[in-house]
Amino acid sequence: xxxxxxPGPSAADIQAAIDAKTKPIxxxxxxxxxxxxxxxxxxxxxxxxxxxRLLIFAADHGLAxxxxxxxxxxxxxxxxxxxxxxxxxxxxxxxxLGAIVSIVDAGVGGEAIADETLIDRRIAPGxxxxxSGPAMTPAQYEAAIHAGKTLAQDAGEDVICLGEMGIxxxxxxxxxxxxxxxxxxxxxxxxxxxxxxxxxxxxxxxxRKAAARTPKxxxxxxxxxxxxxxxxxxxxxAVLGAASARKPVIIDGFIxxxxxxxxxxxxxxxKEAMIFGHVSEEQGHxxxxxxxxxxxxLSLDMRLGEGxxxxxxxxxxxAAAAMLRDVAxxxxxxxxxxxxxx
Amino acid sequence: xxxxxxPGPSAADIQAAIDAKTKPIxxxxxxxxxxxxxxxxxxxxxxxxxxxRLLIFAADHGLAxxxxxxxxxxxxxxxxxxxxxxxxxxxxxxxxLGAIVSIVDAGVGGEAIADETLIDRRIAPGxxxxxSGPAMTPAQYEAAIHAGKTLAQDAGEDVICLGEMGIxxxxxxxxxxxxxxxxxxxxxxxxxxxxxxxxxxxxxxxxRKAAARTPKxxxxxxxxxxxxxxxxxxxxxAVLGAASARKPVIIDGFIxxxxxxxxxxxxxxxKEAMIFGHVSEEQGHxxxxxxxxxxxxLSLDMRLGEGxxxxxxxxxxxAAAAMLRDVAxxxxxxxxxxxxxx
Numbered sequence: 001x002x003x004x005x006x007p008g009p010s011a012a013d014i015q016a017a018i019d020a021k022t023k024p025i026x027x028x029x030x031x032x033x034x035x036x037x038x039x040x041x042x043x044x045x046x047x048x049x050x051x052x053r054l055l056i057f058a059a060d061h062g063l064a065x066x067x068x069x070x071x072x073x074x075x076x077x078x079x080x081x082x083x084x085x086x087x088x089x090x091x092x093x094x095x096x097l098g099a100i101v102s103i104v105d106a107g108v109g110g111e112a113i114a115d116e117t118l119i120d121r122r123i124a125p126g127x128x129x130x131x132s133g134p135a136m137t138p139a140q141y142e143a144a145i146h147a148g149k150t151l152a153q154d155a156g157e158d159v160i161c162l163g164e165m166g167i168x169x170x171x172x173x174x175x176x177x178x179x180x181x182x183x184x185x186x187x188x189x190x191x192x193x194x195x196x197x198x199x200x201x202x203x204x205x206x207x208r209k210a211a212a213r214t215p216k217x218x219x220x221x222x223x224x225x226x227x228x229x230x231x232x233x234x235x236x237x238a239v240l241g242a243a244s245a246r247k248p249v250i251i252d253g254f255i256x257x258x259x260x261x262x263x264x265x266x267x268x269x270x271k272e273a274m275i276f277g278h279v280s281e282e283q284g285h286x287x288x289x290x291x292x293x294x295x296x297x298l299s300l301d302m303r304l305g306e307g308x309x310x311x312x313x314x315x316x317x318x319a320a321a322a323m324l325r326d327v328a329x330x331x332x333x334x335x336x337x338x339x340x341x342x
Numbered sequence: 343x344x345x346x347x348x349p350g351p352s353a354a355d356i357q358a359a360i361d362a363k364t365k366p367i368x369x370x371x372x373x374x375x376x377x378x379x380x381x382x383x384x385x386x387x388x389x390x391x392x393x394x395r396l397l398i399f400a401a402d403h404g405l406a407x408x409x410x411x412x413x414x415x416x417x418x419x420x421x422x423x424x425x426x427x428x429x430x431x432x433x434x435x436x437x438x439l440g441a442i443v444s445i446v447d448a449g450v451g452g453e454a455i456a457d458e459t460l461i462d463r464r465i466a467p468g469x470x471x472x473x474s475g476p477a478m479t480p481a482q483y484e485a486a487i488h489a490g491k492t493l494a495q496d497a498g499e500d501v502i503c504l505g506e507m508g509i510x511x512x513x514x515x516x517x518x519x520x521x522x523x524x525x526x527x528x529x530x531x532x533x534x535x536x537x538x539x540x541x542x543x544x545x546x547x548x549x550r551k552a553a554a555r556t557p558k559x560x561x562x563x564x565x566x567x568x569x570x571x572x573x574x575x576x577x578x579x580a581v582l583g584a585a586s587a588r589k590p591v592i593i594d595g596f597i598x599x600x601x602x603x604x605x606x607x608x609x610x611x612x613k614e615a616m617i618f619g620h621v622s623e624e625q626g627h628x629x630x631x632x633x634x635x636x637x638x639x640l641s642l643d644m645r646l647g648e649g650x651x652x653x654x655x656x657x658x659x660x661a662a663a664a665m666l667r668d669v670a671x672x673x674x675x676x677x678x679x680x681x682x683x684x
């Protein structure tokens with residue numbers, strides 16, 4: 001419950017500090033809004049956003065066996081290997097921007113992956129197929145929430161970015177958005193990594209069947225157990241953990257936003273920690289964001305996942321903190337203000 | 343003339359290299375477009391955008407004496423001092439993002455500023471008032487173009503960001519856009535750093551009088567001499583210099599875009615080097631960008647100048663280069679492609 005316990009500057013104090021900076025009032029737009037959020041969250045006029053860790057959660061989905069993706073399920077494991085060897089887009093972005101990447105096995109199909117840099121939190125080799133029953137047991141759900149929460153809390157960096165890898169996970173995210181927020185399933189169902197029309201029709205039909213198995217609306221924890229992926233539950237846990245540690249957590253695409261929706265429903269005050277990085281091209285993301293009253297910082301026509309949209313937003317968050325911390329005031333810099341005599 | 347002389351991969355080669363990367367086709371949207379531009383500009387599939395210099399050009403405007411800004415003219419000099427001591431927003435952003443800042447005195451009013459970190463290229467202590475005659479002489483214009491060109495060419499960094507400081511320079515930029523591109527003067531005239539309605543009316547009337555002094559349309563070099571500021575002419579020169587050295591140059595707000603328009607008119611191939619960083623809140627910027635067929639990467643409701651919008655776009659450019667250089671291919675990473683058998 002960040003807002004009730006943290007001392008620190010009031011909203012008016014923060015605004016006054018920003019308005020005293022050597023720039024026209026309001027001239028940094030969304031960067032100023034972000035600075036206000038950071039100051040509120042951290043309870044200080046000297047917020048920190050200088051270091052960043054991207055947590056990429058990977059898992060497989062029983063539902064993927066129904067053919068809801070353009071890629072075979074083996075790609076989850078192959079992409080984890082690619083990420084571990086630094087070859088994925090998220091690695092290239094993180095390296096360019098100075099962020100650290102951790103790959104978390106939340107439940108990739110097959111045997112456990114032997115790699116010393118991989119963080120092993122695997123719950124099971126993929127979820128059960130949610131067409132025929134709950135994706136996971138209550139105990140698996142609790143373990144996944146806990147793992148995500150702890151990883152975000154224990155990270156030594158100022159900012160957390162969330163990323164995911166899991167063939168079939170837009171299908172899982174669609175069902176979560178539908179069951180938790182009541183958004184129409186058709187509106188939430190998109191092409192994912194690149195389904196054609198026939199593939200999209202098959203995915204839509206599969207999701208309709210899976211959704212029909214449970215009541216129209218579900219609580220966040222029921223929805224996550226029924227339809228979640230282990231990676232999505234861990235991301236929801238990571239949002240809870242980041243918020244409890246007062247760390248900003250950057251959310252990007254459709255899947256991360258579904259996890260954020262779940263976390264927000266479980267604990268509304270987590271919203272204070274959420275920064276929305278990028279609006280995805282994936283159908284349904286814009287309306288899901290609207291449900292959360294969220295306006296992402298970036299719109300770059302991306303739809304990759306892996307936390308790539310979160311990473312690209314981090315420099316803006318970093319710059320916002322630096323602005324509030326380091327920019328001189330009109331008074332300290334001896335600069336005349338608007339309307340002063342020439 | 344970058345396109346005619348540079349060897350390197352064809353557009354098809356570049357697209358094939360991007361499409362082979364371990365990501366769904368097209369999934370990085372504008373980042374992919376940026377990577378294509380960098381590869382074309384530098385003639386390589388391993389483009390470089392790892393280091394960045396922000397050149398901030400500062401100068402005063404004779405036209406500012408007519409009261410076209412919310413701030414007194416002394417603020418130009420005061421803000422140069424603030425920038426030299428690291429206290430401005432551009433300094434904070436650059437420091438956060440790892441860019442280097444150079445402050446260039448292009449023609450600040452008053453005595454020369456004594457500071458060993460300042461780059462002294464001052465042409466005169468401010469331009470002449472363009473209400474009554476040309477802002478600068480042909481010799482001053484040539485000197486300013488040359489100074490900007492040389493600074494961009496000689497910078498050791500991969501990427502150039504352009505910034506400016508000059509009370510009254512939105513007025514100068516409005517006149518340039520009007521005379522060079524034929525855009526309606528009213529549409530190009532905005533509130534700058536924060537004029538109220540009366541101030542905006544006065545500015546509009548002043549600009550109408552200044553515009554009436556010369557023919558309806560002017561060549562880019564005539565327009566720059568008649569209405570330019572020394573900082574705007576140097577920015578146009580810097581665009582020419584960056585393009586000739588095949589360095590990407592990031593353009594942000596209304597004033598930088600007016601300089602880019604002038605450079606583009608003088609030398610159309612400079613467009614290949616231009617990356618548009620941010621669409622400003624300043625009235626007229628969106629239509630000026632449309633004239634250049636430019637789609638900025640960011641839209642963060644900013645209207646500060648100083649190159650702040652260019653700096654925030656640089657990490658995206660850096661990430662784009664890293665993607666093309668460093669991301670593994672499906673083949674090299676052993677990842678199955680779309681439509682493979684599971």
